[in-house]
Amino acid sequence: xxxxxxxxxxxxxxxxxxxxxxxxxxxxxxxxxxxxxxxxxxxxxxxxxxxxxxxxxxxxxxxxxxxxxxxxxxxxxxxxxxxxxxxxxxxxxxxxxxxxxxxxxxxxxxxxxxxxxxxxxxxxxxxxxxxxxxxxxxxxxxxxxxxxxxxxxxxxxxxxxxxxxxxxxxxxxxxxxxxxxxxxxxxxxxxxxxxxxxxxxxxxxxxxxxxxxxxxxxxxxxxxxxxxxxxxxxxxxxxxxxxxxxxxxxxxxxxxxxxxxxxxxxxxxxxxxxxxxxxxxxxxxxxxxxxxxxxxxxxxxxxxxxxxxxxxxxxxxxxxxxxxxxxxxxxxxxxxxxxxxxxxxxxxxxxxxxxxxxxxxxxxxxxxxxxxxxxxxxxxxxxxxxxxxxxxxxxxxxxxxxxxxxxxxxxxxxxxxxxxxxxxxxxxxxxxxxxxxxxxxxxxxx
Amino acid sequence: xxxxxxxxxxxxxxxxxxxxxxxxxxxxxxxxxxxxxxxxxxxxxxxxxxxxxxxxxxxxxxxxxxxxxxxxxxxxxxxxxxxxxxxxxxxxxxxxxxxxxxxxxxxxxxxxxxxxxxxxxxxxxxxxxxxxxxxxxxxxxxxxxxxxxxxxxxxxxxxxxxxxxxxxxxxxxxxxxxxxxxxxxxxxxxxxxxxxxxxxxxxxxxxxxxxxxxxxxxxxxxxxxxxxxxxxxxxxxxxxxxxxxxxxxxxxxxxxxxxxxxxxxxxxxxxxxxxxxxxxxxxxxxxxxxxxxxxxxxxxxxxxxxxxxxxxxxxxxxxxxxxxxxxxxxxxxxxxxxxxxxxxxxxxxxxxxxxxxxxxxxxxxxxxxxxxxxxxxxxxxxxxxxxxxxxxxxxxxxxxxxxxxxxxxxxxxxxxxxxxxxxxxxxxxxxxxxxxxxxxxxxxxxxxxxxxxxxxxxxxxxxxx
Numbered sequence: 085x086x087x088x089x090x091x092x093x094x095x096x097x098x099x100x101x102x103x104x105x106x107x108x109x110x111x112x113x114x115x116x117x118x119x120x121x122x123x124x125x126x127x128x129x130x131x132x133x134x135x136x137x138x139x140x141x142x143x144x145x146x147x148x149x150x151x152x153x154x155x156x157x158x159x160x161x162x163x164x165x166x167x168x169x170x171x172x173x174x175x176x177x178x179x180x181x182x183x184x185x186x187x188x189x190x191x192x193x194x195x196x197x198x199x200x201x202x203x204x205x206x207x208x209x210x211x212x213x214x215x216x217x218x219x220x221x222x223x224x225x226x227x228x229x230x231x232x233x234x235x236x237x238x239x240x241x242x243x244x245x246x247x248x249x250x251x252x253x254x255x256x257x258x259x260x261x262x263x264x265x266x267x268x269x270x271x272x273x274x275x276x277x278x279x280x281x282x283x284x285x286x287x288x289x290x291x292x293x294x295x296x297x298x299x300x301x302x303x304x305x306x307x308x309x310x311x312x313x314x315x316x317x318x319x320x321x322x323x324x325x326x327x328x329x330x331x332x333x334x335x336x337x338x339x340x341x342x343x344x345x346x347x348x349x350x351x352x353x354x355x356x357x358x359x360x361x362x363x364x365x366x367x368x369x370x371x372x373x374x375x376x377x378x379x380x381x382x383x384x385x386x387x388x389x390x391x392x393x394x395x396x397x398x399x400x401x402x403x404x405x406x407x408x409x410x411x412x413x414x415x416x417x418x419x420x421x422x423x424x425x426x427x428x429x430x431x432x433x434x435x436x437x438x439x440x441x442x443x444x445x446x447x448x449x450x451x452x453x454x455x456x457x458x459x460x461x462x463x464x465x466x467x468x469x470x471x472x473x474x475x476x477x478x479x480x481x482x483x484x485x486x487x488x489x490x491x492x493x494x495x496x497x498x499x500x501x502x503x504x505x506x507x508x509x510x511x512x513x514x515x516x517x518x519x520x521x522x523x524x525x526x527x528x529x530x
Numbered sequence: 531x532x533x534x535x536x537x538x539x540x541x542x543x544x545x546x547x548x549x550x551x552x553x554x555x556x557x558x559x560x561x562x563x564x565x566x567x568x569x570x571x572x573x574x575x576x577x578x579x580x581x582x583x584x585x586x587x588x589x590x591x592x593x594x595x596x597x598x599x600x601x602x603x604x605x606x607x608x609x610x611x612x613x614x615x616x617x618x619x620x621x622x623x624x625x626x627x628x629x630x631x632x633x634x635x636x637x638x639x640x641x642x643x644x645x646x647x648x649x650x651x652x653x654x655x656x657x658x659x660x661x662x663x664x665x666x667x668x669x670x671x672x673x674x675x676x677x678x679x680x681x682x683x684x685x686x687x688x689x690x691x692x693x694x695x696x697x698x699x700x701x702x703x704x705x706x707x708x709x710x711x712x713x714x715x716x717x718x719x720x721x722x723x724x725x726x727x728x729x730x731x732x733x734x735x736x737x738x739x740x741x742x743x744x745x746x747x748x749x750x751x752x753x754x755x756x757x758x759x760x761x762x763x764x765x766x767x768x769x770x771x772x773x774x775x776x777x778x779x780x781x782x783x784x785x786x787x788x789x790x791x792x793x794x795x796x797x798x799x800x801x802x803x804x805x806x807x808x809x810x811x812x813x814x815x816x817x818x819x820x821x822x823x824x825x826x827x828x829x830x831x832x833x834x835x836x837x838x839x840x841x842x843x844x845x846x847x848x849x850x851x852x853x854x855x856x857x858x859x860x861x862x863x864x865x866x867x868x869x870x871x872x873x874x875x876x877x878x879x880x881x882x883x884x885x886x887x888x889x890x891x892x893x894x895x896x897x898x899x900x901x902x903x904x905x906x907x908x909x910x911x912x913x914x915x916x917x918x919x920x921x922x923x924x925x926x927x928x929x930x931x932x933x934x935x936x937x938x939x940x941x942x943x944x945x946x947x948x949x950x951x952x953x954x955x956x957x958x959x960x961x962x963x964x965x966x967x968x969x970x971x972x973x974x975x976x977x978x979x980x981x982x983x984x985x986x987x988x989x990x991x992x993x994x995x
Contacts (some may be wrong), residue, residue: 167575
């Protein structure tokens with residue numbers, strides 16, 4: 085990374101990451117201790133990305149909206165009344181108290197206020213988020229860890245193990261704009277192997293949180309899920325497995341099942357039948373694309389820009405199934421962790437050239453110099469692709485121009501969504517280039 | 531003291547005695563302010579509002595030629611320009627981390643400002659404050675002085691910190707104060723006389739609806755600050771006169787122009803509804819000697835609008851309106867033209883100077899609910915649970931919340947309701963809104979039944995100093 089400052093930051097801060105995680109957890113009510121504007125910036129970013137959703141979300145998020153006298157004299161009493169009144173105004177199964185930069189700088193005691201709330205039977209947990217502590221990914225990682233750490237203090241938990249029940253962590257709500265479809269797909273794949281799944285960020289929300297402690301295994305699909313998985317292991321003895329990312333593609337899914345089977349009992353017969361049906365469909369649909377693949381020159385050299393887990397998922401699929409050369413990769417969440425966190429090793433094999441940056445100016449320079457034929461990244465990469473006259477496709481945040489309810493680029497269903505969108509992006513660009521060439525030739529002829 | 535003699539703008543509370551927290555009735559609002567002005571109130575339960583920093587960023591975001599540096603954590607620039615959202619200047623964040631909050635962020639501020647200049651060839655760089663540097667006491671002015679040799683364009687500090695005021699509109703004033711001090715230049719005789727048409731938060735459709743009418747009668751406009759760029763702000767002092775599409779928002783800048791450069795600030799009602807639009811056009815046209823052209827235009831457009839109004843799409847229907855007070859007055863008149871009436875109002879801001887204008891809400895009964903709040907959907911829902919209306923017209927965040935109640939929501943974010951175009955478009959959207967409420971069958975309101983029975987002002991208290 086060339087710069088410590090950022091142009092057009094693509095993700096929010098630690099508070100925003102924690103907040104969007106709570107918003108996506110149905111039954112949980114966030115209470116944010118911050119000045120006016122902290123939550124609203126997150127809301128505006130969500131509007132631009134069409135991701136404002138959840139039980140209590142957007143401008144309805146309760147917030148203390150602290151003013152100057154609470155900075156000077158402390159805002160703990162304001163937080164105390166806000167928590168108590170939130171529980172009276174908004175029904176929730178779990179109240180999650182979040183901090184902010186100013187709350188941290190004036191040292192308001194969020195933990196103490198949360199404990200006081202519990203004394204009057206408000207099921208409250210806290211995470212002392214603060215924007216300067218790290219990025220949105222860090223917020224998710226620590227928020228989930230804190231929820232698991234404190235859950236038993238506010239909820240009566242049944243600790244009896246349920247064989248075949250697994251937790252899924254490391255798919256970040258809203259930071260991964262495809263999270264709804266991704267979680268739905270991984271749940272489908274796991275259920276096909278006879279497992280029951282807690283995904284947390286679906287219609288069952290906090291009910292799955294309470295069931296999390298009964299799981300026999302936690303499956304972690306990015307490094308951001310590791311802190312929470314460690315907490316579940318330490319506190320409840322639930323072991324965990326870490327995968328680079330969700331699988332994508334037939335071979336990747338089979339390999340995923342193979343790894344899983346080494347630690348979790350799978351219903352092999354159900355799985356065999358499932359994979360047989362899926363493989364039949366897989367061959368049939370890939371064959372449907374054969375002619376268009378060659379007629380429309382769909383194979384492009386690609387530049388990938390996005391979170392490490394997303395790129396680690398897509399890169400093998402692009403290379404091995406589609407034969408696409410990835411000449412450049414830009415990892416955007418390498419430094420999204422907290423101060424002092426050591427970024428993980430560089431996945432150097434991702435592409436011919438691998439960079440790490442979340443800065444949009446740097447990413448634009450990398451794209452301009454890459455010689456690539458197609459950009460797969462976030463909406464911020466679209467202008468750079470347009471300047472080069474090459475196709476662009478959204479694979480990660482920030483999203484733009486589409487509502488994402490069901491779409492996934494993971495698992496087996498993800499193959500079809502991906503290929504449809506990939507082909508659409510290339511075909512659109514083909515048509516634009518051809519129109520440009522025809523216009524040029526017509527002008528020459530006059 | 532002149533408005534912009536001070537280093538920064540006064541907050542709305544101090545300058546105007548403004549309030550941003552109140553819940554009562556139409557009558558009680560006017561009664562409570564009679565005499566010594568309004569007591570400041572607070573909410574002991576609140577939901578999220580924009581605050582002065584978001585308003586400052588929104589005022590700066592649409593200005594071509596400018597670059598923004600937000601001196602804070604990455605989250606303070608989270609709402610930055612993305613394709614499809616406010617195409618404006620590039621946003622830079624100093625991306626302050628934990629050690630910066632202890633040791634100071636001057637070095638990063640310098641680096642971000644230099645980047646903003648070199649990467650954009652910016653005509654001006656705005657540095658926007660946040661709570662972190664306010665609590666830290668970073669000396670932003672000192673950094674700006676050091677940058678004078680390295681950066682060949684003005685670097686201007688917009689003095690907001692996120693907690694000094696309860697009133698988000700103070701953020702606009704902070705921006706306009708910076709404009710007046712650092713950008714606006716002494717007047718020069720323009721090639722052609724023009725009017726400053728000042729628009730801060732109106733959607734482009736609303737601005738275009740008005741600008742096109744003025745173009746039809748050959749009235750040149752300086753569409754400041756969002757559309758005419760830094761140059762438009764510079765030459766605002768050379769206008770024949772100024773008008774604002776919403777005096778509550780643009781008034782600070784235009785009053786400053788009048789004070790310093792003698793550019794008359796002509797106060798008009800926002801051109802919403804046929805009567806107010808006609809009055810607006812006649813007022814401007816009169817000053818350009820285009821009265822006859824304006825009358826012809828008004829005659830044509832009023833005839834066309836009469837057909838729409840005659841259909842009375844709001845016949846017998848009631849509206850709860852969430853809108854800033856100036857355009858709300860116009861929308862109230864528009865609603866009446868379309869056959870409907872207001873039953874309640876939520877305004878984000880109020881100060882004693884607007885008391886007389888409240889008579890313009892002729893439809894509102896003295897007992898009609900009146901909320902002064904930025905958002906606070908919990909109070910809107912409480913009010914509508916007790917006094918249901920047929921329609922809710924307001925910001926999309928509130929409209930989405932209200933849709934759970936079975937009340938037709940009409941979000942104003944993209945609604946064109948200004949000018950004659952606004953009559954037709956609003957009418958069309960009203961008819962469409964009554965087809966079905968989306969999403970269906972979602973009785974999933976998070977609000978407790980106990981809250982819905984409580985008095986709506988339960989959490990609004992007089993502030994103890």
